[in-house]
Amino acid sequence: MSNGLESIIGEIGPIQNIGVVGMGYVGIPAAVLFADAPAFKSVRGFQRNSPSSGYKVAMLNRGESPLKGEEPGLEDLLGKVVGAGKFRCTSDFSEIAECDAVTLAIQTPFKDPKDLIPDFSALIEGLRNVGRYLTPGTLVVLESTVTPGTTGGMAREILEAESGLVAGKDFALAHAPERVMVGRLLRNIQEHDRIVGGIDDVSTRRAMELYAPVLTTGTIIPMTATAAEVTKTAENAFRDLQIAAVNQLALHCEAMGVNVYDVRAGIDSLKGEGITRAILWPGAGVGGHCLTKDSWHLERGAQVLGGDLWYPHGAESIFGVARKINEFMPEHMVHLTVEGLRRVGKTPEGANVALLGWAFIQNSDDTRNTPAEPYLAAMEEAGATVRVHDPFVDEYPGIEVSRDLEGTLAGADVVTIFTGHHHYVSLDPARVKEFSGREHPIIVDGRNVVDPDAFIRAGFIYKGIGRGDKNSHPVR
Ligand code: SAJ
Numbered sequence: 001m002s003n004g005l006e007s008i009i010g011e012i013g014p015i016q017n018i019g020v021v022g023m024g025y026v027g028i029p030a031a032v033l034f035a036d037a038p039a040f041k042s043v044r045g046f047q048r049n050s051p052s053s054g055y056k057v058a059m060l061n062r063g064e065s066p067l068k069g070e071e072p073g074l075e076d077l078l079g080k081v082v083g084a085g086k087f088r089c090t091s092d093f094s095e096i097a098e099c100d101a102v103t104l105a106i107q108t109p110f111k112d113p114k115d116l117i118p119d120f121s122a123l124i125e126g127l128r129n130v131g132r133y134l135t136p137g138t139l140v141v142l143e144s145t146v147t148p149g150t151t152g153g154m155a156r157e158i159l160e161a162e163s164g165l166v167a168g169k170d171f172a173l174a175h176a177p178e179r180v181m182v183g184r185l186l187r188n189i190q191e192h193d194r195i196v197g198g199i200d201d202v203s204t205r206r207a208m209e210l211y212a213p214v215l216t217t218g219t220i221i222p223m224t225a226t227a228a229e230v231t232k233t234a235e236n237a238f239r240d241l242q243i244a245a246v247n248q249l250a251l252h253c254e255a256m257g258v259n260v261y262d263v264r265a266g267i268d269s270l271k272g273e274g275i276t277r278a279i280l281w282p283g284a285g286v287g288g289h290c291l292t293k294d295s296w297h298l299e300r301g302a303q304v305l306g307g308d309l310w311y312p313h314g315a316e317s318i319f320g321v322a323r324k325i326n327e328f329m330p331e332h333m334v335h336l337t338v339e340g341l342r343r344v345g346k347t348p349e350g351a352n353v354a355l356l357g358w359a360f361i362q363n364s365d366d367t368r369n370t371p372a373e374p375y376l377a378a379m380e381e382a383g384a385t386v387r388v389h390d391p392f393v394d395e396y397p398g399i400e401v402s403r404d405l406e407g408t409l410a411g412a413d414v415v416t417i418f419t420g421h422h423h424y425v426s427l428d429p430a431r432v433k434e435f436s437g438r439e440h441p442i443i444v445d446g447r448n449v450v451d452p453d454a455f456i457r458a459g460f461i462y463k464g465i466g467r468g469d470k471n472s473h474p475v476r
Contacts, residue, residue, distance in 0.1 A: 004169050005202050008137040012100055015139070015210055016041040019099035021126050023047040023056045023089060025067060025366070026105035026143055026178040029074060029185035030214075035081035037213040042086055044099065046129070049091035060089040069364035069392055073186050096133035101210050104130065105143040105178060110293040113323070116300040116314060118147055118293075120154065127155055131162025139172040139206045145236070145294055148229040148301025151175040152199050172203035175225045176211060177232035182364040190216040197228025230301065236294035237319040242280045243291070244322035247329055250282035250466030260466030261448060282466045284333050284418045284446025285371025286326040287360025292369045295319040329465070330375040333446050336463040336471070337379065337414055340442035343461045343475065346413060348382035354412035354436075357419025358390040358401050362447075365392040372418040373399075387412075391423045409435035413442065420447035429458035440475060 020031040023045050035043040047056050056066045063082040065075050081087040096102055106126045111119040123144055130140060140159060142151050151174070156167045167173045176196045180188040194211045198204030208220050223231070246264065253260035260282055267279045286292060299314050314320055341347055360370045376386045376399070389408035393401045402408050405423070409415065409432055417424055427450055433441055443455050445464040452462045452470040459476050 005137070005172060005200075008170070009172065009202065009206060012137045014039070015100045015206075017099050017101075018043045018210070019046055019096055019102040019130075020044070020105065021046040021102060021130060022105040022107075022144075023053070023060060023066070024105065024107070025182060025185060026180055027103075028060070028065065028067060028078070029071075029180065029189055030103065030105060030143065030178070031087060032074070032077045032081050033186065033189055033214040034210075035084075035087035036077055039213040040086075042088075043081070044095055045087065045089040046093060046096070047089055047091055048125075054091065057089045057091055060087075067182075067185075067365075068394065069182055069359075069366060071183065071185055077186065093129040094133050096130055097135050099138060101139040101141065101206070102130050102134075103141045103143050103176075103210075107289060108144045108146055108293075108297070109289070110296050113293070113296045114315070116296055116303065118297065118300065120146075120150075124154075124158060127158040128162050131159040134159060134163040134165060134171060136165060136170045137172075139174065139203065139210060141173075141207055141210065142175045143178045145177055145232050145290065145297060146175070146229055147297045147304065148226050148233065149305045151197070151225040151229060156199065168200045168203065172198065172206045173225070174198040174203045174207035175228045175232075176207055177228060179232075179235075182361060182366045189214060189218075191218050193218045194220050195223065195228045195231050196220050197223045197225040197231075199225050226305070230298065233294045233298035233301065236290050237298050237322075239280070240286060240291040240295055240326060241319060241322040242278060243282075243286055244325040246280050246282045247325055247465075251332065253466050254468040254471060257468040257472070259469040262469075281448075283329065283420075283448075284375070284465060285329040287369045287371045288366065289368045291326075292323075295323050329446075330371045330373075331378065332465070333375050333416065333418070333444060334378045334382075336444050336465075337416060337442065338382075339471075340414065340444060340461045340463045344440045344442070348379055348384040351384045351413040352411050353379055353384050353386045353414045353416060354408045355386050355388045356390075356405075356408070356415065356417045356424055357421055357447075358388050358393045358396060358399070359419050359421070362420040363392070363422060365390075365394070367393055367396055370418075375416070375418065384414075390419070391421055406435055410437075412436045413438055414444060415441060416444040416446065417449055418446050420449050424449050429455045429460060433458050433460065 018034045020027045031045045063079040104126050106123045109119050111117045179192045196207045204222050250260040387408045388401050390401050442461040456462050456473050
């Protein structure tokens with residue numbers, strides 16, 4: 001089947017012109033790195049001209065990045081490749097016909113984790129737009145995280161139906177999952193090893209040709225498309241599991257009156273001899289676009305590809321249970337808040353809560369699936385007034401996010417820290433108390449960023465995730 005494709009690709013020659021569909025946290029850094037590689041002639045960024053994100057086309061063509069958080073090197077590199085005429089953004093998908101390789105970096109959220117139903121609507125639209133203008137010999141790569149079986153299944157079917165071409169015979173198809181984190185997007189693409197999985201060997205080799213020029217210390221790890229899909233979903237499911245394990249430990253440490261961070265340091269000290277006790281950090285919850293859904297993609301893949309499973313799976317699998325524990329942590333933050341208020345004879349009813357940190361991860365503007373949202377909803381449900389502060393986040397649907405820390409702290413009965421932004425590490429208890437105006441304000445630390453003793457000395461009621469050693473301190 002591949003010889004035909006091999007000869008078509010041989011006639012086209014080395015990959016010169018690339019298309020990247022989806023100008024977001026994954027697509028933008030990938031596109032500028034392809035454009036900066038001497039091996040490639042031109043890169044087009046494809047972005048739908050939608051009300052919510054159409055503005056990105058003009059912004060990118062001015063050499064400006066629409067991503068707000070701190071992204072070292074991205075703005076400069078974007079300016080460079082736009083200035084050199086190697087990168088251009090467009091909403092005209094007919095230009096796909098001029099590309100030798102096209103990557104898709106489009107969100108793949110879950111519609112209903114309970115029934116394991118993903119929302120592939122945006123991905124399907126992207127695949128249709130590519131399929132409509134696909135030409136023989138083109139390589140198509142899915143960078144989005146997908147349910148195992150999607151590349152060789154749904155994606156292939158849509159591309160073939162739209163193009164009239166056959167995958168593996170007329171065009172190449174592969175999965176090369178993104179492995180980026182906000183705050184270090186460029187570095188992650190260059191330095192992490194790249195998993196590349198084609199639906200056949202010719203597709204794998206063509207995809208390796210695409211990614212090799214953008215890697216610095218990273219190397220390419222070739223495998224099948226399905227193995228690549230499992231690798232990506234599983235590496236996030238494992239991370240979620242590791243976080244759930246330390247969150248469970250933190251809950252136990254609170255119950256036993258122990259400091260989880262002492263325990264963590266102790267466990268973490270067992271190193272060397274190939275021993276890795278990779279223990280992560282407990283906290284107020286797990287957010288973002290990845291860990292909150294990739295376990296469900298993995299579980300769905302096992303069911304779709306595996307048929308009738310006789311062993312614990314889905315919500316009963318260890319990955320399902322881990323999701324449950326990590327989703328519980330914002331609820332536990334509510335519990336700590338109510339406990340703190342009870343210590344000064346108050347209830348949430350009528351209480352003022354200053355919620356610090358709306359982004360799902362420190363020093364970023366990324367608010368996807370922020371664990372702060374269920375906390376806010378529960379506190380408001382209980383009759384509290386919640387004001388939100390975040391130094392990076394401009395706006396969020398239905399929530400007023402303020403950059404005015406003092407204004408947010410004014411009159412607060414409770415100060416709750418949800419994100420470990422560096423701004424909160426230097427919170428001064430005396431100043432915070434001054435703004436709160438309460439004799440015994442409550443501080444609930446969901447990321448272990450403040451010094452409990454300093455706040456307790458200043459008359460605060462302190463509550464912290466995993467701080468069993470401090471959570472019942474005498475009131476000063
Ligand atoms: N978190 C903890 N404790 C920890 C680490 C993280 O509570 O020890 C929380 C964070 O606060 C955040 C959430 O988990 O709310 C996710 O944090 P993250 O550091 O995992 O950030 P992501 O989701 O952007 O990045 C993950 C990474 N996956 C792995 O490391 C296996 C990244 O490499 C992936 O590229 C990314 O998912 C993705 O896009 O899939």
